[in-house]
Amino acid sequence: MAKSDDQQDIPVWAYEKIELKNPDPLWMDKGNQEKEELFHLLSRFGVKQVEHIGSTAIPHLPAKPIIDLMASVSSFEEVDQIAERLYLHHWHHVPPELDKQPWRRFFVKVKNDKRTAHLHLMLDGEERWEKQLNFRDKLRENPHLVEEYANIKYKLAQEFQNDREKYTEAKAEFIGKVLRE
Template sequence: MRTPRRPDVTTLELIGGAEALELELHSYDKRWASSYLEHQRRISDAVTTGKISIEHIGSTSVPGLAAKPIIDILVTVDDITAEEDYLDALLDAGYELRVREPRHRLVRTPTRDVHVHLFEHDDPAVHEYLLLRDHLRSDATDRALYEDTKRRLLSKRWDDMNDYADAKTDVIMAIKERARAARGR
């Protein structure tokens, strides 16, 4: 484990405050993959300091899964506290800072259709995102369960997208437990 350049933030900073959003599921759209590739290039062209990796995560990364039409991208960096290595470059590339919290930053497009989650390479959250994505790509039963859960939850009004995300936690945890079992871990 490396030593960060400086202490990380200790609280959640939600730039712009809570946002009430109309959330709606869309059938899987093959254009989501090409949108991801466009942003992957945009990010890799912008962030030139240090080593980064870029992955398409979230429901739009799972063929056949209905999703909110928001592309989620996972970017790992060497040091999350060294924002000068990545944040200014992403802001210059047209993204806006939305979340700054311990071990995580989130930037997004002004139209809110792309969310870029930033973590350090060895952050446990990285493995968890990829575990869920890869399992949903390969397991039709859990993919259907996840989609049904999202449809049920989206039939309610949510004052904040984070509340909607939190409501999915139990199902996501159960799916990831099955994913670990399937991998023999």
């Protein structure tokens, strides 16, 4: 099927299928490497903390093999300079009008046309920061939650294999339940 004119400039990685992989202990090491590299790249912009979040930050949890990270800044004023700096290291800025998440600026690290990492750049004090950490930490502490989340993820990955947004939205109920506990 030929791409329409509107789709000519859309990168291959933007529409990757959702493929969950068995837990890989190396994800923690990769997360730490990415954290260190991002801290080094972004500290000049006032970033004081980078965190490995998401499923690859939780031992024994199947995941898309994409390292999710978050970092905070005092404002988004320098996001263009941040994007230029990160681009030199294979990070691609997803413009807010495409990301549709006004609370963050989103970057995707790509290697061989595949996503390898995501960066959620947030403003200092963003409420999602603590929620991300709380969710990660609650799963790290509770193997039963990990098992339950794994089952949900497998089911949703099958159901929404070609729709990342719907896959993410469908996980929200479980995430909310964990955060309320």
